[in-house]
Amino acid sequence: MKQWTTLMDGIDNLKLETTPIPTELKEDEVLVRINCVSLNNRDLQLITGAFKNRYGSPENAIVPCSDASGTIVRIGGPAAGLLWKEGDRVFSLARPNHLTGPMYPEHAAAGIGIPLSGVLVQYRVFPAAGLVRTPNHMSDEEACTLTIAAITAWMALNWDQPINSPRRGKDVFVCLQGTGGVSIAALQQAHALGLTTIVTSSSDSKLEKARKLGADYVINYKTNPNWDEEVLRLTDGRGADIIVETGGPGTMGKSLRCVAHGGTISAVGILTGLMEEGAGKDQIAVGMRLIQRNASLKGINIGPRDRVEEMMKLVYEESSVCPVVDRIFGLADVKAALEHLQMGSHFGKIVIRVGDD
Incomplete structure (x- = not known):
């Protein structure tokens, strides 16, 4: 599979790499084929080095971005099977262990995209509880925008x-x-x-x-x-x-x-x-x-899973609302997508279609 990585040293230094698809899953994990990723300002800050004062310079390159939608392609075990089956369409939570109530340091420590590896990759393992079902009326391009902005x-x-x-x-x-x-x-x-x-x-x-x-x-x-x-x-x-x-x-x-x-x-x-x-x-x-x-x-610092589910029911499902997508880029055009975000001329969200190519 392909993935983008950064050393927090600028857009120009992002690297598109090839790496093996994950094969090992715990019983409460699932493997997701990521179809789309959306960008946030914090992704831009991470890539351009604004977070170095907080996290330090990484010794190894990290995969950026936190907002993804995709399809479950493998179930790790019975615990994950209680929630999902292969073929389910899902989108990610930025902090998979933040299920209810206020955010605490242990939730921030499990953050996808920073400090943990992100979603700008074609396949990724997620905790089963760290995913939310994509509504039937919503495309993957739209669903990937929900993770941070909507909640x-x-x-x-x-x-x-x-x-x-x-x-x-x-x-x-x-x-x-x-x-x-x-x-x-x-x-x-x-x-x-x-x-x-x-x-x-x-x-x-x-x-x-x-x-x-x-x-x-x-x-x-x-x-x-x-x-x-x-x-x-x-x-x-x-x-x-x-x-x-x-x-x-x-x-x-x-x-x-x-x-x-x-x-x-x-x-x-x-x-x-x-x-x-x-x-x-x-x-x-x-x-x-x-x-x-x-x-x-x-x-306001994002929100827990139960509030995401509340939001999905009361707005995106009952009212059939679809998020606003400004522009869609391909996986090879990630740098151009980030430059578009940096310009600030967008209306709504910028999306990268990851796919399998």
Whole structure:
């Protein structure tokens, strides 16, 4: 089989290698033929060396990426056979041992793509419990986008609310920053739940696409840099009940200014960088804004298997929602796919069709 590997030394140094297909399986494992892989910003960070400070330089090359869909081709034993059979279509969990509740260090230590070997390979062994069934209406290209973006979006929208909560419907305003994988997944999910959505972007063409996916309001933050004031105007001064915060320090101040009283800022990304100039002196101001608005700032770090299954049932199966795929590349074109991700011009997810060729 073929696989891509990295030493965390840049896109240009990625290597396409040939290696034996795995043959040894434990009784609770399955062998999956990987059909499609989708890219995340963390894959790009890994490959370009941003994680070296956390994990160090690897002695041996590692296989990147965490998001995959495929077909089970072999069952390890009775334990795995209770969950799956050969021919089942599945997609991966980023942390196969995170089954319920909060994330703990042991879950992070089992992370696929980092620190463990990833999925940019034609066959891979998975724990049987670390896979989720692909819905019949969904293609492999669509299913491979669910692993991180979709569940992160689901947790950003629902982490503190029972699904049958009365706080539902058009009176709930959701502000979504940007049109990357998490934000578009959150837009589709919020629309399926009947929530009112506000999408921000610097591109009018992307905002038009967001409208077609159900966005109630759109804001171009390039032509309207005071987008927080526009959010307040659109909500009659109330603010957004949920803000899916993807920017980090560069956008947090505006999120704090337009979150509703009792609302939630779900921090899912740091696209504007790790630190804003002068951020240290602003910590008291951040705390005061949260207190004044009785709001919550919640860090979102993917989610457990039971919340994935909840999401699949309530959005992707009952509403037959399909994830948005921006562009599909072949296995030989992984470098071009990563460069496309790096440019930031995508709308939705970038997918690599792995196949058997």
